[in-house]
Every structure is written in structure tokens, then in C-alpha cells.
Amino acid sequence: MSDTYTPPKVWTWEQKNGGEFANINRPIAGPTHDKDLPVGKHPLQLYSLATPNGVKVTVLLEELLAAGHTGAEYDAWLIKIGDGDQFGSGFVDVNPNSKIPALMDTTNGQRVFESGSILLYLAEKFGAFLPEGGARTEAMNWLFWQMGSAPYLGGGFGHFYAYAPEKFQYPIDRFSMEAKRQMDVLDRHLAEHEWFAEEYSIADIAIWSWYGQLALGRLYNAAEFLDVASYKHVMRWAEAIDARPAVQRGRMVNRSFGEPEMQLHERHDASDFETKTQDKLGG
């Protein structure tokens, strides 16, 4: 990286060292190979991985089931992004953007992609975790805020602080400042409100998966660097959500990294968690 770089007239793809995950980044879209997706017995088929965007959806599904919405029963299939599963033809048919999570509703053949769209779809389908009237608009304000802001946290701060091949100061400074500004936006709102919109909703679930988990020290090993403890209201709210049993289950689904006892690679039945708990007790 040199500060005397002059961009060419037309950008061309040279496969260089792009840091961790570089092998899955391409300048073209579409499938790289033919592969059908597996389909299980439940109404909803989820193809995902327990990144913050994946966790949003599994937390909501577990919350829906805990609230008695049996129509939210789902099969969760692991998409190994390091192996390029997201470029299989079946996956691309569900999400042409080749990103997790992706959802198929087998009751009506509907594809749903983008985590925010999946949250809205499920909340509307089951009439849950999304208030009505003005509170609905406020929840949507914050849901869209999360979708438009987290790229600066994940693709900006997280990439340059944790995954880039070198520590480049300028982008680290730029995206650290933005990550802290975003945390402060949330902290000021939560200083005066229990939740983002009157009641616990998909806005909280979406924001918690990124910023709540950042506060809890689970992202990028950056808790000290960003001084997350100073955002006291975010911390209070993050811990309250983290204590919910559905959230604890949702975090485990499609997890193939981190602590082994948290890893439930696939989820096809509520009892899958019990087996996992027994593993934990036994192990």
C-alpha cells in the first residue's frame, strides 16, 4: 500500500492478498457451480451461517416458536461461505446476491433475501415482534438504520481492524470514528427508551445482533479498542436481550466456529438444542 498510487483508467481484477475471506470476494455475480439446496420437512427452509446477519434470523425464528407460532418451524442448513456454498446455483436462485441468510417459505414458494427483508417478512407473516401504528414506523426507521449502518461496522471497521492483510491507519481511524458514532446514536436513544420502538421488536433483534454483540465483546476483539463499556445504556439493553432463552438458542444455530459447545451446525428440530446441552453437560 503506497500513498503514491495512481489508479488506472479502468479497474481490472488482479487476485492479490485481500486478507481473510479474500478468496470469496469476486467482481462478478452469479453461480460458479450447479448445486441444489437441501430441503427438509418444515415450512421454512433457512440457508445461513451464525454471523451477525445470520443470527438475526435464527433469533427471530426461536422467538416466534417460543411465542407459540408453530408455523415458524424451520430447517436451518449450514452455508459454508469459505467453501463457496453461496455460489451454488440453488443458493443463487434464492439469493442472487450470494450472501447469507437466505430463506425459502415452502408454503407459498416465496424466496426472501437480505436479513432485514427476512425479519420483516416473518414479523408480518406471524403478526409478531413488530408493533403497529407509529411504533411500527419507528421500528422500521431503526431496522433500516441497522441495515444502512452495519456495513460501516462490518465491512468497514471489522475488515480493516481484524481481517485486512495489514493494519492501515487511515481506514481504521475512519471506520473507528463511525463505529463509535453509531454506538453513541444507540446509547442516546436507549438512555430514554427501554427498546427501539415501544416493545421488543425486530429492530432490537437486528441491532442487537451487530451492536449488542459488539458491546458484549463478541466482534473483532475490539471491546477495549472501541471502549464499548462507555456505552452504558447499550450495555444494559444488550445484556437484557442476551439473557433471553430464544436468543441463546438462536446464537447456536448454523454456528460452525468459536466454542464447540455453542456450535449447532444444522437445526431441524427443537430437540436439537437439548442434545447439544447434553453434549455440553457430558463434555
Next chain:
Amino acid sequence: MSDTYTPPKVWTWEQKNGGEFANINRPIAGPTHDKDLPVGKHPLQLYSLATPNGVKVTVLLEELLAAGHTGAEYDAWLIKIGDGDQFGSGFVDVNPNSKIPALMDTTNGQRVFESGSILLYLAEKFGAFLPEGGARTEAMNWLFWQMGSAPYLGGGFGHFYAYAPEKFQYPIDRFSMEAKRQMDVLDRHLAEHEWFAEEYSIADIAIWSWYGQLALGRLYNAAEFLDVASYKHVMRWAEAIDARPAVQRGRMVNRSFGEPEMQLHERHDASDFETKTQDKLGG
């Protein structure tokens, strides 16, 4: 920028050269000064600037008016982000994230922020530019896609290619690759569909404001660098939308930069455009 940089344990704010717009970036949120927002005579009060996110909303408002939804009459007030208008207390009350666009619906006192949330709110309020059933879900998939993807185009590619204080090769390569991948996602969809979801909708408006205008050569002087002409289906779709009279009006509203004849700093009446056209003919 050095590749021997070692981040400190805790990030601190040092005001350095952050390139163009650096003076409006801060690591803290909230108002910097007391200032009420102006309020005009119409039901909807918009506080904005004709960036791609701002244009989304003025295009939809002009489309709604053109379709006969007189309840969509609006006053559009210019927010000078270089002067810090977005940090005034009145603006922060409407959008705690201090970004344009922000909307107040004076008929019910509702605040709406985030451009995607404003598009959804208006489409639902007037029952227009958002299809029903499965096509609605598909439109929402693409609307959320735009919200989650454009930060890589604007805050990533645009910043490092056009605004950063130096040309840094690594982030330019990283975000150029992603911008091209995104264009290819759109191109492949538009190869087989006229619009993003059955009919012209808020998904098209949102995506056009960023990617359509990128294709038309209006963003970052990057048309050649990203070889936008190669995305032929995006180009066909971008030109079709650009030819709509409502889109041409929407682009002018709250514009305070670029060609003088395109600048309508504030919009308070449909006749404001006629005056502007006379200026153009006269000048």
C-alpha cells in the same frame, strides 16, 4: 498511511486530514446547537439534500404527485451538511442519526428517518409504487439489498476513489471489486426482468438513485474506471427511469451543487419547477 502502523489499545479522536467532508464526521452523536426546523404549509415536511439518498425521496414524492396523490404535497427544505445543519437540535429530533433525508408527517406527527424507511412509509401511506403479495416481498428484498449494499459504493468506493486525502490502493481495489460485483448482480436480474419486482416500485427508485446514476456517469467520475457501459441491462433500465418527468423533477429538489439550472434549493410548490425551467430558457 504506513503499513507498519500498530493500533493503540484504545482508539482516540485526533482531528486529522480525513479528506473531503472530514469536518462533518465525528465519533459522537447528538446535537451541537439549538435550532428549530422550518415548517411549511404542506402535509409533508422534508429536510434533505440531493445526494442519492435524498433523491430517492424527492423522486418518489414527485411520482406520487404525478399519479394524483395530492396528500403527498410537500415542502422540501435544504439541509447544508457542510454547514452542520444536520446537527441542529430540531433535525436530531427528527433523525437522531443526523443524516439526510428526514421526514415529518404533519398529519400525524410521525417522524421518519432512513431513506428506505421513508420510501416504505410513503408507499404504504398512499398505497402506491409497492406491489402486493409475493411481488411486495421481492420489492422489499431489493429495497433492503440497496440499503445494505450502497454503503460499500458510497462510504467505501466513493470515499476512497473520490474523496479520501490520498489514493490508497488497497481500499480502492477492495471497494471497486465490490461495486462491480453489485452492478453485476443488478445486471443479471435486469437481463430477465424489466423492473426489480413486476412493476416500477420503490425498489427501482432506491436502486436507481445509486446504481442507475452510477451507470449514467453521475457519481464519483467513475464511469470509465468501473466500466459501467458493460452493464447493458442496468443501462437500459437506468435510462428508462431517467426519462420519467417525475424523476427529472425529483433530481432537482434540494440540489445545491452541480449545474446551476438543475438546482432548486427548496421546493414548496409544483410551480417552483416552472420558474426554474423559465430560468433555464431565459438564461
